[in-house]
Amino acid sequence: MDALFVDYVDRLSDQLLNPQKRVFVGYLASALVLALGVRVFAARTTLLRAPARIFSAGVWWSRSAKADYKIAALNQAIMMGVAPRLISQLAVATLLFEAMHVWFGGRPLVWLEAPGWAVAGAFTVVLFLLDDATKYLLHRCLHAWPLLWCFHKVHHTAETMTPFTVYRTHPVEAVLFALRATLVQAVAMAAFFFFLGDRVELMTVFGANVILFVFNVAGSNLRHSHVWISYGRVIEHVLISPAQHQIHHSVDPRHHDRNFGTVLAIWDWMGRSLCLAERGHEIRYGVTGAAPEPHGLKTVYLEPFREAVAGLSGLRCWRPVKMFSSLNFRPLRRSGIAILAAALAIVFEATVSGASSQDLNIYSHRQPFLINPFIEAYEEQTGVTINIVFASKGLAQRLQAEGPRSPADVVLTVDIARLHTYADKDLLAPVESAVLTKNIPPRLRDPGNRWFAFSKRARVIVVSKKAEDGFSIKSYEDLTDPKWKGRICARPGSHVYNRALIASLIESRGEEEAQAWAQGLFDNLARRPQGNDRAQVKAIYEGVCDVAIINNYYYGKLKRSDIPEQREWAAAVRLIFPNQDGRGTHVNISGGGVARHSKNKERAVHFLEFLTSETAQKLYGSINFEYPVNPAVEPSDELKSWGTFKEDQMPIARIAELAPQAQRVIDRVGW
Amino acid sequence: MSKAITAGTAAVTLALLSGAALADDMVYAGFPVTVKGYSGSKTTSVSYTGQIARHVLHDSLKKLAGSGNGKPNPELKAKMMAYFGGKDAGREIIAPATKGPFAISQSAVDDISKGKNLSGKTFEAAVTGMPNGMIGPELVEFWIDKASSADKGFDKDNGYDYPQLISKYVMGAVFYNQAADGYLDEYLSADKKPNDKPYKDGAAYTGKEHSWDEAFGYFGTPAHTLKLTPKQVYGIAKRKSEAFADADYNKDGKVDLRTEMTFGPAYYAAGFDASVYDRSNGTNYLHTITKAFLDGRKLLTDAKGEKLTDEQRDRLKRHASVITQNWEKVLAEATFKYAGSVYKDMVKLQTITESNGDPSKQFRKYVKHWGELKGFALALQSGKNNLGETATRLNRLIGAGPLLLNASQVVDIDSQGNYVRDQGPDWGEYMLHMAKVQKLMIDQFGVQARNNDVTQEMQDLARSLGDRSSAEND
Known part of the structure; x- marks a missing residue:
């Protein structure tokens, strides 16, 4: 218990001592300097009187501010329990990283010649952009969706603002933001690490992301304050000024659902939610029609749940704004039942043991x-x-x-x-x-x-219907013609289907000619051998190549597939039964x-x-x-x-006998 | 100045004397004879030369396995079999041999112990990780046959490095299995090789003392290991010039293979400890295992040739458990490490092939690392416990052969001993298998050193991004 308390105090003090945190003392100091500057130079207050205005008890010791401090302390304890139970960004990143190996057929490293600083710079910028953009999106959703607004509203009930208002957050919203951070960091880490390897690192100053460091040093804490700083019309299209965020907290209906951005204003600009700061505008913070005791902890922590339940029952939260259509759970319910049925079917399938001797x-x-x-x-x-x-x-x-x-x-x-x-x-x-x-x-x-x-399956040739010269193909041997260079797709030579075909060539033409054929075909490949027979037809459809060798039933499966796209693949090719004038098609x-x-x-x-x-x-x-x-x-x-076809009459057992020889041919060719 | 030198010399002398006083407690040697009624001339009961002879046979066999010229070579095969299955006199020590100033005392296997082989001590269970269910000795003989006709032990077409496969597997199927499944397990029962009787008639050691010594011998670490750092023990196996002084504990100018050399299992334990000694995930496999051996041996000596009480046997079993658990983790660490090597090789191979470069050199490394991975993965399955599902998953992930550049993979061995290949998994999928092997080693064995961790840099990156335990709002 003692250790838990020490950990709690450590984490609480970490908020002030860690440059990765918004209210790090260094950032507070820089904000104070800026605030003093504004008071002295813009508001014409004397340097002696300025601190009294900035640290006015009416702001820093108001009921609203005191609630902020209590919420900050309570949330720290709550998040200590909740955060470790949330999926980590590393776990998500690892899943993505692993999946990318399958999506990209290995791990193709890129930008190998780039210096380390460029890679680090790119990662830092991309991470920042993703982070800022998703903060905007989530923030907008918090305002737009009634259910989420019930929780986000807690932040907006602040009637006076200090830098610590940043912690006036309902834990449900904190979890949403944590999951957002998880997703963003995981995507950025997985993608960069996958493609750029171990050169990826974050550019930091005192351990903090360099961009956020600049943002914080530049007075980010004044967003939640009564110090009005505007950047001017031009810059406020790019960067959110403290004044713009204060507008976001305004009770004035004209300001509702404006300036959702954190650092960049471009998201608001693009999303038509940008509101520029007007000179000398008086702003009152809070929410119209707030609960009677908006700063009581019971209201802060429990009222959102009551409202959320009421909202789900048909009642409305205070200020819902429709941005997206409401959630429709019906399809989810349907798919849930389908998943359950599938799971039961799998379990049923898996219980085929316990067979009787009969x-x-x-x-x-x-x-x-x-x-x-x-x-x-x-x-x-x-x-x-x-x-x-x-x-x-x-x-x-x-x-x-x-x-x-x-x-x-x-x-x-x-x-x-x-x-x-x-x-x-x-x-x-x-x-x-x-x-x-x-x-x-x-x-x-x-x-x-x-x-x-x-049953028998024929190893046939499929040719793109767009390849007019495809009509000239009469035999497997024709595929070694140099005119097919870069136009043939194939799965690896060692696959049993191809090895059997080569065995049939050895049987009919001898090992030397079979190897010459394999070499000729290999030299004509449009890409590295890969995929199954179905993938070869798809490659023809996509224009990667014009010709492939497949087992006939794949053509039938694609032609009669339930998936429309696959039927298109089949429609893109025509079938050739090779060697009809000679030994017949290999089966x-x-x-x-x-x-x-x-x-x-x-x-x-x-x-x-x-x-x-x-x-x-x-x-x-x-x-x-x-x-x-x-x-x-x-x-x-x-x-x-x-169509009917003549099949190669070679005894099938002979294919097995010749398999080792065929494998040697494949190895020599490197197919 | 002169006084300072004198004082310094005195201090150093004092320190050395103190060290000497502690030496007996820290060295696995010199334990007295406790056998009741012993009438021989031996003054110490410690003996594990048979195990050291097998380490030498293993090292020599590995060297031979890499000496083929790519053509069938019955002579080479016969010579390899002499080191694996033979017991004949006159076998020279091919490895480890004197290297520059690192002078080794013995030059013949018989100088260490006579009539020893490896095959008789190779785990005889079916090896499920390879096709055809061969038992341990059959698998090694199969590989010996293949190695004898391979070019320097390298099978380019099928992707095998026989010296690595043989060596790593034997480390498990002989050394680890004999110790963990025999001497440190069934030999600790009350009735098997009791402590109140000599191991055999006329022997200077009791049944339990010698069983324990033999297990220690299979670990293959210098008797004075606890006086050395893992890095020094690692350096001895490499026979580096600067390691000679570390190895030559009795200062006779030569390294005695029987007591002063580092062999396979200890080499890997030391290697992992040395690789992470200064990190938060530091390990201490070498000293933990050696100390448990030493403590167990002291317990046996203290029993003074009497039958062990149940309490003494329980304590001995606890020491044995420490040894086998850490030894198993070393094998899991090695599996983890080489899965990472294979993964990294595959990244490099992909980069080379996509830029139309020559992959042959990198492919050779890939095959070597895969051989190490496969060998260690099979070695890990040679302990006293059936790894069950873990073994099945491990074997399926790694496969019977590496995924080759032409996307094929060995899937079987026919009745004539020919490899049968088929189209393997996609390149990316097989890379993923390596990552999963690493995860399996973490989940099932709790490996800590984690050399060549595929996602290490991503973990570091995640740490640099900070935590999410505070609730902030904009």
């Missing part, structure tokens, strides 16, 4: 929305309950770690490389099934019957197998067989624009509308 357990790399329709169809057909563990990566490691204890019956994944991983790690059981053998062509299943393809697969340690192998095989049935094969086309592997099933109407 259930079928699937480990799936395929996303739930893609696989759920199959599950539902199978469950309906058989009455079997299916449990799914979904993960984009790491399922093979999990299966490996679980060993014979694994509950998995079926593994579903995409791409031969990933299927091969399961087979290579001996995580799949060989399956003997006449149905699978009949429904899946030999080149689309493992010679050892451990994995099976259930890859999605597929799966029976987990080696499945306790329910028979059921697992039955499920795989179901995936090759006409019902399921049609689903692949309708849900995800993939081609059926079962020759007896036709592609979906949507797929047929894109």
